[in-house]
Amino acid sequence: MHALASWRRPFRSPLFALTVIVLVAAVVAVNATAFSAIHALRWKALPYPEADRLVNLKADLSKFGFTVGLTDRLRRAVPGDGAQITAALGYTVGQQLRQDERGQRWRIARVSDGFGEVLGVAPAMGRLFAADETVEGRDDAVVISHAAWQSRFSGDAEVVGRRLRIGDDTYTVVGVMPEGFVFPTASVDAWRPYAMTTREREQSEAGNVGSLDVVARLAPGVSPEQARDRLQAVFLSDASAKGLLENAGLKAAVEPVRDAFAASHWRALALLQLAAIVLLVVVAANLVNLNLDRLLARSREFQIRRAIGADTRAITRGIAADLMPPIVVGLALGLVLTPFGLGLASRHGLLPVDLPQGTGFGIAAIVAGVVVAVVALASGTLAALLSQRAAALSSRGSASGLGRVRPAMIIAQVMLTTALLGGAGLLLRSAANLMATERGFDATGVVLTAVDPVGVSISGRAFDPAVDGPRYTPFVETLRADVAALPGVRAVAIASAPPFSQWEMVSNMRPTGTDDNVQARARKVGPGFFNALGVGLVAGREFERSDPASGGPVIVDELWARRHLAGRDPLTASVDVPTGGETTRTAPIVGVVRSVKHERLDEAENLPTVYEVAEAPLPVFWLVTRVDGDAAAFTEVVRQRVLALAPQADIGVNRALADLVASSIASQRALLGALATFAGVTLLLAALGLAAVLSFAIRRRTAELGVRMAVGATPSRVRNLVLGQGGRLIVSGALLGLAVGVPLARVLGDRLYGVAFTDPLTWLVAAAVVAGVALVACWWPAHRAAATDPVVALRSE
């Protein structure tokens, strides 16, 4: 009965209870989301035994500025005597989903030998792959995930041995992995043996790195640095790596498996957590204010309680007990909202979607939520203590009716808001700089479509260059001409790897007559490509239909010309283009075009580009279409044209180029969005807090304001008095915000583009915005103070 009463009491002031619930729920949800995400990245156990011994092995092509996977030949060489690395597992993950006969979509990973040995996990049912199943033609075995077994076979106990048709291929289910096992990401439904095709084997033997991701298990006590030395030794001793060591600056790169995701997301999430803590502090300050007002209104009740024997501790305990119910409700609501927060973070790229360890609601969320609730309760208890200490509320030193604590809280709120808004401002300017950066092409109205007429990429069909090449070459031109004839289409061209397609090919493209090793991005494009993409021509001409498809001329970009022709006229020079093996052909340069951004807007000018003319870069080619109007809406038209001409074709990416460019900075934008939202909420709360505190001060000073008016103060003087009081707090807070925010913004450094973390304009604007909003918040209490009726004010004394 007594407990029930203590739950009812706070709800007798429904507005107060609701405010506490909303504030606590919001701040619990935000902090629990951020902390859950960080916990998942940094500390949550991976679904493999002794996961700290698992590392990713990579080839760092230091001269090119990027890191790629290995070849199977190198992978097999890695363990050696097993002293550093006991086993290495190679894998590839299909980028496209494939449909089974029931219309369900599968993502399948191909895994080499060492699947069970490296990951340390045995199947829950059936077996893993036998050695002979890694041979091409005998690789129709498949192991499925527990989730796939449940969702696609309804947990059928007889699933092992069943046949499964996916695309054009039929597999036999040989095993089911245990519940919770995920590799390499949660999006993979099944695994099949990595049985190399002839072409893959050729590439592997030739040292074309990048085809195979590799994860290895370290021997006990071996550090990643020792593993890196071992991998570097493999590079140095394997003949296939010789070319890359000389030309690409090949270096071994080893990182713990956990860091694969953590490295790219950790800093953004840390910033998010910092912002969430700032929000918590601001909310706690508001809770203190809110409680103080309420408790001062109850001061008579507390005097009575004291008169009948209650001591300070008993009164404080009672106040804290009153606060518990709304805080507990807020905590519960905040925890309910946390999974939605995690979903939001994943959707906006702040958190990897497919973390093997999962990112769901768990103990981390509860810990964060409870900490927030304790802070909220502590802020309420602090208010209780302050309300009983007159000195803290009104002292001569404060000369404002505010006491010492409230101005300090307001200054802290303004300070934190300025720091947050400054950070958001820096990210905003950075995003604007990125979007405005010279990219070398015009994405307006451009659609990129990856066309795979045979169905190699998704349907898993084989491509035979000898048969399918001549068969599908006419199709490429037919499709191009067909799309070009559509209304609204201004230009169409074929390309092997247009900008932001995430496709890459690097070759030695040296100036004729030199022995230099000139690594360059090698592109094959059809006539009209530069026009369709809006790439400016600096000299010479575009490719023309009369240029021979094989053995034709090349076009180089400005960077290649500048680096390798030393002021010579490019149109009199030529390029030695590799034709396979050690042989090359001499291709005259017929044009120089502007350099373009290929993968990221903030990429450095590291590799030049050489364009060869191509009629049909098969098996997969890209259609670059420039249209009048909405490019995104036109993607469906292109899709239908492709399928009308080749119903069996797979269509990969089919998006507006502008969308692909925007996606490349999605994580920066998501962080910007999150920080800007936090800054906005913090600003709003700080403004409300300021208004509430000043209103409170005015209530306490009613008589004084009346006296001031009686001795001659005009309303405008009284208004200015209050505005001045608020203004001093705001200016102090904003200056402190700059002092704290600027050094803190150093952590944003790697996310900024074209703007320094100390950028004075951004910080001044942030401080001005905070000060402006805060002054507006002061206006209402100041206006009310100016309307004080001296008769009423003096009577209230």
Next chain:
Amino acid sequence: MITLENVEKSFPLAGGRSWVLRNVNLAIADGEFVSIMGPSGAGKSSLLNVLGLMDHDWQGGYSLDGTAVAPLNAKQRQALQRDKIGFIFQHYHLIDDLKVWENLDLPLQYRDVPAKERAAQVADLLDRFNIVGKKDLFPNQLSGGQQQLVAVARAVITKPRLLLADEPTGALHSTQARIIMDLLHELHRGGMTIVQVTHNEDYAAEAQRIVRLRDGWIEGT
């Protein structure tokens, strides 16, 4: 100095009006010292508020030093008040967070008197009221009588023609009250018009005239 003609003040109540001042006619000459007396609720403080231009919600005619108050807007009334009137309150109403000299300085600040001139006037007054030694103290470091002394000094620092005192001795014991009454006499002798509200018959009798109020009506003068 003051002429009130048929001044009335009332509040609307359910089923009628509550009258605070009824048909008040009063003339106070320049340099006169008048006491207003009456039981609680008689309308003494209300009348003082009307006289002091702090209350604008009344009907009738009021002329202050030759200026008709009724037609003035709020700003003009305030200017007139700043120019002509000083106030003393029963509970002193000093500003706790300001030192003695700062309390005296405040009315001059509000009248935009230059700082140098203000300092001189404050110093003069501290000297005249014999409170130089208290100038850096805060009000709560003074006795009630000393606080009221400062309040009187604050009221007269702007050299008002009319001093309105609302029970100036009401919160003081007799020795302190005497000092304040003597001070009022001194100001009166200097030519200041003084209207005091008081419950104390003896102090009321020290004025030249007593105005008695009951239920908002003037009973006699």
